[in-house]
Amino acid sequence: MALNRDRVLHAAVALADDNGIDALSMRNLAQELGVVPMALYKHVANKEQLLDGMVDAIVAEIDPPATDGTDWKPAVRQRILSARKVLLRHPWASRVIESRATPTPAVLDYINSLIGMFLAGGFSLPLTHQVMHTLGSRMWGFTQELFPSPPVTDPEAAAAAMAMLGARWPHIVQIATAGAHTEGGLIVGGGCDDQFEFEFALDLLLDGFDRLHREGWAATSR
Amino acid sequence: MALNRDRVLHAAVALADDNGIDALSMRNLAQELGVVPMALYKHVANKEQLLDGMVDAIVAEIDPPATDGTDWKPAVRQRILSARKVLLRHPWASRVIESRATPTPAVLDYINSLIGMFLAGGFSLPLTHQVMHTLGSRMWGFTQELFPSPPVTDPEAAAAAMAMLGARWPHIVQIATAGAHTEGGLIVGGGCDDQFEFEFALDLLLDGFDRLHREGWAATSR
């Protein structure tokens, strides 16, 4: 079977899914496809374009927008949560999306349609501009993880580690345990950017947008 | 003058400031210091630890928290805007902070003190947990830029590019021009993540936190 752009892109996505984005080199990818590295360059100009193509491939997996006449808020909410589901299947994707120098057509389609939802909801152009900036990377359904969770070792070791941390950073330990999704335990679970955290932040933003919209927000400082 | 950890770290920061983070290789850095690459490994275990040290160095530039008995909101606001000023001086820093596998002590200090401000303001532990997650990378004073601004060429070319974009992504062009900080012009300025956008988002978040706090928010779904 002949090599073509689609085969290259899908092999790249599979390789990144399975072995992580660091394992994705032109040389590894070529080997996976049973081909010499230079063969790839007939279908993809360079590595940057390969990454662009991978982003396009997975953005295509996001559900299309709801077409019925639903309110902007549930429509936006559902679309973003659908994007989130896709990104959860491809853990490397958030980082790659952020790293792209110029957006791909599929990315522009997604952004364009999201903007369209706010405008259809009656949002003014300036407010929609601010809203899109405020959403930021959350429009893709992910949040930058800022409490990197320690590798899950045995509970005893984790508790000991927490105690040590607490000596110097007491508030961090308080907060970590306050949010631990274990039944009353002290252990910080693996990864806090879960559905609850994400939806909390998303709803806080959407409610804020709603409020500003109803109050007829207009930029005052210019 | 002998090489030491501080000299290595500060040379690395200067190199990244001047030539971009991509130009920072162990080999380039060694050359900058007039030394053979392997000499660096006596002061820094590997490149990851070099990057950690660089983050520590610039986090130290953030103003200390206000110690007077000000309200949590202006205190948090001022601290985050101070972090933003630091990151603006080191454009590579946001990306490097996000990429660290485990946080450095200076990073933990910063997070810990920010949490302390909310707690001092009377926030409950669970709410503070959610609040910190919602802040996300915005606690460092930056927003992931999602409308990469085209390189500033001549206005005519920019207008033509906008017209082409508008054919397929009309909403994006509408929004871009609605936010352009030029006097009524059509050109998207270079970089939209400016002070106005950032403070808008920050204040929307802080106001949302304030509201939830006053309403006595408690996690309902667990």
Next chain:
DNA sequence: ACCTGAACACCGTTCAAGT
């Protein structure tokens, strides 16, 4: 039109050796 082989200019990092 598509793939190959050999080469170039880079990486981070090791090891054994020098002073």
Next chain:
DNA sequence: ACCTGAACACCGTTCAAGT
């Protein structure tokens, strides 16, 4: 204790050549 030289196992990408 600190720095060096040579080497290893990688990168992305070029060029000229093969089929």
